[in-house]
Amino acid sequence: MNKTKNFLSILALAVFLNFIAFGQTKIAPLDIKQRTLANGLKVVSVQDNSNPRVTVQVWFNVGSKNDPNGRNGFAHLFEHLMFKSTKNLKSEQFDRLTEDVGGDNNAFTSDDVTAYHEVVPSNYLETLLWAEAERLSNLNVDDANFKSERAVVQEEFRQSVLAQPYGQFYEAIQKNSYTTHPYKRTTIGTIEDLDAATATDAQNFHNTYYRPDNATLIVVGDFDQKQLDDWVDKYFTKIAKPMGAIPRVTAVEPARTTEKRLTVKAPNVPLPAVAITYLAPDSKSKDIAALKVAQAILSGGESSRLYQELVYKQQIAQEASFGVDERVDKGLLNFTAVMASGKTPEQGEKSLLAELKKIQNAGVSAKEIEKAKNTLVADTLRELETNRGKAFAIGNGVIYENDPTFVNREIKDLQAVTASDVQRVMKQYFADNNRVVIYYVNDDAAQKEAK
Amino acid sequence: MNNEKSKMKNISKLFAAAAFLLLPFALTGNAQEQPPAPSAPREVKIPAVKNSDLPNGLKIAVVERHNLPLVTVSLLINNAGAALESKDGLANATASLLTKGTKTRSATQIAEQIEFLGGDLNAGAGWNSTVVTLNITSDKLEQAMAIMSDVVLNPTFAQSEIDLFKSQTNDELTVALKQPGSLASFVASRYTFGEHNAVGTPESLNSIANSDISSFYRQSYTPNDAVLVFAGDTSNEQANLLANKFFGSWKKSLPEEVETYRGRAIENNKVSNKGVVQNILVIDLPNSGQAAVTYAKKLDIGRIRRFVVNNGGTKTLTAENYYPSIVTNTILGGGYSARLNSEIRIKRGLSYGASSGLSSRNNQTNLLARVQTKNVSAAEVAELVASEINRLGTSLAETTELTPRELTLTGAFGSSLETTNGLAAKLVDLYTFGLNPDELNSYMTNVRGVSSQQVKDFAAANFGGGDIIIVGDYKIFADDLKKRFPNQKIEVIPASQLDLNSQTLMKK
Numbered sequence: 001m002n003k004t005k006n007f008l009s010i011l012a013l014a015v016f017l018n019f020i021a022f023g024q025t026k027i028a029p030l031d032i033k034q035r036t037l038a039n040g041l042k043v044v045s046v047q048d049n050s051n052p053r054v055t056v057q058v059w060f061n062v063g064s065k066n067d068p069n070g071r072n073g074f075a076h077l078f079e080h081l082m083f084k085s086t087k088n089l090k091s092e093q094f095d096r097l098t099e100d101v102g103g104d105n106n107a108f109t110s111d112d113v114t115a116y117h118e119v120v121p122s123n124y125l126e127t128l129l130w131a132e133a134e135r136l137s138n139l140n141v142d143d144a145n146f147k148s149e150r151a152v153v154q155e156e157f158r159q160s161v162l163a164q165p166y167g168q169f170y171e172a173i174q175k176n177s178y179t180t181h182p183y184k185r186t187t188i189g190t191i192e193d194l195d196a197a198t199a200t201d202a203q204n205f206h207n208t209y210y211r212p213d214n215a216t217l218i219v220v221g222d223f224d225q226k227q228l229d230d231w232v233d234k235y236f237t238k239i240a241k242p243m244g245a246i247p248r249v250t251a252v253e254p255a256r257t258t259e260k261r262l263t264v265k266a267p268n269v270p271l272p273a274v275a276i277t278y279l280a281p282d283s284k285s286k287d288i289a290a291l292k293v294a295q296a297i298l299s300g301g302e303s304s305r306l307y308q309e310l311v312y313k314q315q316i317a318q319e320a321s322f323g324v325d326e327r328v329d330k331g332l333l334n335f336t337a338v339m340a341s342g343k344t345p346e347q348g349e350k351s352l353l354a355e356l357k358k359i360q361n362a363g364v365s366a367k368e369i370e371k372a373k374n375t376l377v378a379d380t381l382r383e384l385e386t387n388r389g390k391a392f393a394i395g396n397g398v399i400y401e402n403d404p405t406f407v408n409r410e411i412k413d414l415q416a417v418t419a420s421d422v423q424r425v426m427k428q429y430f431a432d433n434n435r436v437v438i439y440y441v442n443d444d445a446a447q448k449e450a451k
Numbered sequence: 452m453n454n455e456k457s458k459m460k461n462i463s464k465l466f467a468a469a470a471f472l473l474l475p476f477a478l479t480g481n482a483q484e485q486p487p488a489p490s491a492p493r494e495v496k497i498p499a500v501k502n503s504d505l506p507n508g509l510k511i512a513v514v515e516r517h518n519l520p521l522v523t524v525s526l527l528i529n530n531a532g533a534a535l536e537s538k539d540g541l542a543n544a545t546a547s548l549l550t551k552g553t554k555t556r557s558a559t560q561i562a563e564q565i566e567f568l569g570g571d572l573n574a575g576a577g578w579n580s581t582v583v584t585l586n587i588t589s590d591k592l593e594q595a596m597a598i599m600s601d602v603v604l605n606p607t608f609a610q611s612e613i614d615l616f617k618s619q620t621n622d623e624l625t626v627a628l629k630q631p632g633s634l635a636s637f638v639a640s641r642y643t644f645g646e647h648n649a650v651g652t653p654e655s656l657n658s659i660a661n662s663d664i665s666s667f668y669r670q671s672y673t674p675n676d677a678v679l680v681f682a683g684d685t686s687n688e689q690a691n692l693l694a695n696k697f698f699g700s701w702k703k704s705l706p707e708e709v710e711t712y713r714g715r716a717i718e719n720n721k722v723s724n725k726g727v728v729q730n731i732l733v734i735d736l737p738n739s740g741q742a743a744v745t746y747a748k749k750l751d752i753g754r755i756r757r758f759v760v761n762n763g764g765t766k767t768l769t770a771e772n773y774y775p776s777i778v779t780n781t782i783l784g785g786g787y788s789a790r791l792n793s794e795i796r797i798k799r800g801l802s803y804g805a806s807s808g809l810s811s812r813n814n815q816t817n818l819l820a821r822v823q824t825k826n827v828s829a830a831e832v833a834e835l836v837a838s839e840i841n842r843l844g845t846s847l848a849e850t851t852e853l854t855p856r857e858l859t860l861t862g863a864f865g866s867s868l869e870t871t872n873g874l875a876a877k878l879v880d881l882y883t884f885g886l887n888p889d890e891l892n893s894y895m896t897n898v899r900g901v902s903s904q905q906v907k908d909f910a911a912a913n914f915g916g917g918d919i920i921i922v923g924d925y926k927i928f929a930d931d932l933k934k935r936f937p938n939q940k941i942e943v944i945p946a947s948q949l950d951l952n953s954q955t956l957m958k959k
Contacts, residue, residue, distance in 0.1 A: 025520060025590055026520065051712075051869065052493035052494065053866075053869075054496075068705075086485075088486075089486075092797060096788075096855070097786055099787055100488070100855030101858055102861055104787075104863070119866065121493075123493065124489045126487045127486045127487050127488070129485060134484075151799075151800030152796055152803060153803075154825075155741075155796075155802050157798070158740055158741045158823070159802075159823045160803075161740070162740025163631055163632070163739065165626055222618040224909075246608075269629070270626050270628075271625065272625065300566065301565075302562035303562035303563040303566045303567075308805075312558070312559070318619065318623070318626075321712055340618065340619075341618070341621070367567070371563075371566055371567045371569075374566075375566060377569055377588070378569035378586075378587075381588060382521065382586070384519065386866075386870060387869075
């Protein structure tokens with residue numbers, strides 16, 4: 001029975017939907033429904049009744065770039081507080097409504113976005129819509145909850161930054177790659193700024209950024225569209241749109257004009273590392289697609305250029321990568337290598353830059369382009385396997401492209417990239433005088449925080 | 452108590468702040484609005500598994516799912532786990548080197564060809580088995596399986612590839628040994644579980660010769676104790692055709708009777724004092740950014756029960772206490788709302804996360820609870836963990852706790868079946884223990900059937916008497932640890948003196 005139903009739905013898709021053909025592999029576009037409520041809340045949904053589960057997500061246009069001054073880490077701390085009490089929800093009641101009934105919930109914060117996501121058995125959809133509306137309108141943080149959750153976030157800092165041999169390396173990349181834009185602060189923040197934060201800051205932050213016209217509700221999975229629309233109307237339309245504009249970051253990161261070099265020391269770093277960073281165009285730039293293809297060619301898998309050269313042939317690095325770290329404003333283009341034992345960051349820098357020069361001077365082959373595209377198509381399919389993955393793809397489109405349907409054209413954008421596009425962007429964004437070079441080395445006396 | 456008080460405070464504050472927003476709620480006349488109740492649930496459909504065998508003994512299992520053009524193919528080789536290796540890390544080295552060269556393809560060509568198809572092909576060994584996994588879009592399945600079969604049937608284990616593998620793995624181990632959490636698990640393997648780390652140690656890897664690898668391969672890689680699992684966009688017919696085409700020529704190389712585990716369990720000479728905590732071991736890692744606090748216990752029950760049936764053969768069933776064991780663990784530390792995380796993170800803010808897990812073997816089960824905390828809180832966290840272990844075995848969980856935790860477990864199980872990769876992994880897990888794939892269908896019922904009394908009894912009999920192992924900056928928590936565990940001997944080994952190859956864990 002199961003099989004028959006799936007088989008029929010495949011046939012139906014093949015007939016009615018406009019397949020995006022790519023090589024042999026095809027991806028059916030998501031049937032995305034969207035509307036905007038009078039209070040500004042954007043609502044995006046994709047119905048899929050194949051499994052009786054549904055994801056409910058709310059993506060807010062606020063991230064660590066919006067941390068108040070002297071409160072680095074606040075947007076993320078605030079994310080944790082959204083699981084505490086509201087007028088009609090007890091602390092941790094979200095867990096009662098998700099985990100306790102066979103679902104789950106989580107949230108994440110980055111520079112540009114804070115997203116809350118649950119997966120529940122689909123008979124709990126109405127319950128979750130009510131609960132999301134509730135914490136959007138009625139958050140109420142008390143001091144005890146605030147302090148206990150702040151301590152949790154400080155442990156998160158210790159676990160992800162201090163207790164990881166390369167935690168401070170990734171911190172150093174972000175802190176030293178920007179001069180002006182608030183992206184120069186990390187999302188996790190600092191122990192000192194977290195210490196300075198108060199419950200009152202939290203209420204202010206909620207009032208400022210957690211409003212319907214700064215949010216997108218995304219629902220993907222097992223529901224009836226009409227029923228969903230009715231529930232959304234019932235629970236979300238009554239939330240008022242506050243007066244006044246939402247404050248936005250206006251700082252503009254200036255183009256770099258000279259090379260910057262530094263060495264960062266940390267304890268318990270068994271192998272040194274090197275990073276070479278460049279500023280990326282903003283996430284809506286047409287060049288992002290070509291940079292992503294370059295990323296796949298340079299560091300996608302063991303046949304990639306960096307693995308083959310630095311790890312396999314020269315055997316100077318334990319890992320070597322190039323990544324497009326996208327942001328709404330200028331993101332980062334990072335070459336990184338963790339060196340093999342006995343090898344130096346200088347050797348890593350030299351070999352990474354040689355690979356950059358090679359691609360700038362000689363470009364890439366047609367076969368590499370095809371391999372990169374095949375990989376990117378397969379990656380996209382894997383992302384779309386689950387309801388949560390589909391909703392993430394939609395949410396990323398909302399934040400980074402201002403387009404919930406971006407997932408349906410991303411493959412076309414990637415497909416359109418040519419070898420000359422790749423060579424052009426690698427020349428355009430990477431120069432000797434616009435890079436930041438960071439060496440990361442061991443120093444057992446360098447621990448920042450003893451306790 | 453505290454909760455009640457703070458809740459009342461919240462309400463009064465909120466009325467002032469957002470009264471007008473709450474008008475529809477206020478009209479109902481209730482200060483507290485209740486969440487809308489759920490509607491009737493829809494049943495989760497567990498996909499059907501089709502089984503067949505090739506003449507060489509290779510078992511085929513197929514689960515069809517056609518919503519996306521994706522397939523996962525996993526080859527489980529039961530006979531090639533770390534439990535059976537003569538040198539630590541040999542099984543994993545052998546598996547990892549499969550994709551590093553065959554009679555007709557170099558390592559670079561294998562990577563090049565698989566990645567050109569948009570696929571990935573990985574091989575590795577754990578304690579129980581070796582697994583080779585291919586993820587691929589369904590239109591390229593046949594091309595990719597040609598490569599998968601080549602790496603399994605024709606590996607060459609070239610010297611240069613062995614050397615590179617060893618130096619890369621050594622470097623990975625060096626990094627892992629500087630992380631308090633992973634270092635603690637390595638120590639627990641040897642100290643409490645009587646096992647060794649399946650990746651090996653720098654020294655054991657160094658001792659592995661080419662001949663060790665090729666002879667392990669010859670002895671262990673055989674179709675008659677292997678299962679080829681297909682999950683995703685393929686048909687039973689296509690899967691069987693491909694299995695036959697690419698693995699039909701694989702020759703049996705072992706007698707029918709598969710050798711039983713010859714695990715080199717290490718007898719440690721620890722003293723039993725019958726308490727909740729048997730031993731406390733500290734690995735002193737100066738300047739560690741946090742302390743990792745673990746509780747480790749070897750449970751003397753395996754995942755399976757084998758018995759002889761009338762015709763002289765053997766039959767395998769899930770051990771009676773498997774489901775009580777996983778429910779007990781879920782109450783202790785399986786999920787955000789489980790007891791460890793509630794007490795340590797939610798109530799006290801002492802960690803970003805506290806959890807516990809069970810790792811199954813045929814003949815034992817390893818319980819490991821893990822928490823990372825600031826060094827100064829390490830002893831407090833250790834005490835909280837011990838107290839939760841004690842509570843599990845001494846008082847009954849209320850239904851209001853048991854039912855949600857059972858649903859957490861069944862919900863996570865359902866979620867894990869949503870991807871072809873997750874589906875294949877679940878089947879691999881069942882076949883690892885020779886279990887019937889029908890377990891997929893009975894899993895949820897079996898979990899829901901576990902009672903509070905079973906949990907308490909299981910915990911009382913099995914969870915206590917384990918070891919606390921802490922990796923962290925000892926000078927910061929030494930006094931507190933002695934104060935909180937006054938009657939217990941605390942063994943301290945400086946990380947610089949730690950030797951994971953030695954029974955005593957100390958360098959000579």
